[in-house]
Amino acid sequence: MLDLKNILNNPQDVSNALLTRGYELDLSFIEDKAQERKKIIQKKEQLAGDKNIISDSFRTVSSDEEKEKLMSQSKKIDDEVQLLKSSLEKLEDVLNDHLLHIPNLPHSSCPIGDSDKDNSLIEKVNEPKGVNTKEHADILESIQMISFGEGVKITQSRFVVLKDKVASLHRALINFMLSSHIKKKYIEHNVPYICNSASLTGTGQLPKFEEDLFKISNSNLYLIPTAEVPLTNIYRDMILSIKDLPVMMTAHTPCFRSEAGSYGLDTKGIIRQHQFEKVELVQIVHPDHSQQALEDITLQARSILDELELPYQIVELCTGDLGFSSQKTYDLEVWFPSQDKYREISSCSNFGDFQSRRLNIKFKEDKEKNFVHTLNGSGLAVGRTLAALIENCFDGKQIIIPSVLHKYLDFKTIELS
């Protein structure tokens, strides 16, 4: 959520910045509501003060006549305050709801553009070998280590069953990723996979993106779309001491996404599933350090791809391609030989104080309290890593497991027999 005061004080800057990401700010609406809100508050507080004086004087008054008079005055004020209260409540709901739907301001360093075509390439790492053109789905189906049919039978499309060595490899990837992050001082967490709407509003999935989530019927609960939600919400409504920063967390969780509006996309393979696993990195930091933290978290995500020796590229998202809550984002895109292109495998974002305003996470420095900055990055999406590994490490006869995974497995290759 943006700072209302900042919008009111710098209306032109804010609306220009939002325009670069394609959002048109309704400034007059916000100004009107804020103005009206202020007036009502002042009136209401004036009356509340009067009322307090009356209540107070009650003790020193003894005659019944006086008491009667005070009571009737008090009643009159009550009625007025009641009216003001209810209109203030309505007004704040409207204003707040409006603010919750405004995306974050892009950082000034973001490349300006309309879509992913305008993203800027930062670096390419590990040139693709480009020998294999077989899709991971075909490779795994030929050795019966994946079943799309069974996923459909059990649930519906976009659910899958992994088996045998591939299931182990999937698990090994998770262990490898977590171990790497733990070595770099990220604290491992095991968190709930179901969360409430307050948590989702805090991190920005609600109220705007409810259709992307799986909601549990007859409840106010949802399946998590990413571990970012439970991890970041651990700190909701907290004032952290400066000593507590930075908070560095990691967790492996399944992620559930309805993938509304992506019916035709990536129908083959395991790239786009309703349920997938991800190892997530989250940092909560001092505002002065968040730019550096974004570089660090991106580097940490990259290190996984480096160690797996997969070809990938780093892209900085342009203003038009930024996620709703993000101020600045690097995507890591891994090479898929069968598709002859790079596909997103990690997204590392600095949210600035956008989430911490919604979540009410502050830190205390000397006497000052301020909103922290929050960041997260996938480190990495496990299903996509698995798929990329299968394709990139396939030599036509076997899948050669990268050596960093050997200690988590009791095989070094998966033969196509």
Place this chain on the structure above:
RNA sequence: GGUAGGUUGGCAGAGUGGUCGAAUGCGCCACCUUGGAAAGGUGGUUAGCGAGUAAUCGUUACAAGGGUUCGAAUCCCUUACCUACCUCCA
């Protein structure tokens, strides 16, 4: 699912109708003391909103919402959550 009890400031924990935004202790901060530190002493230390350059002032908040009352942390109702025991269960 049943029964009982609970939810107060960073923590612990008082407070059963006005003088309570809230005792006390711990923690934390500042100052005094010291060569420096510890101990000791003194003072300070909840948050949101509104006004003000500021000091500060006003207002709101004792799980949430509603009610009684001139006045509610305190009385009543509803909901949520927590704890214990019982039941069941990986």
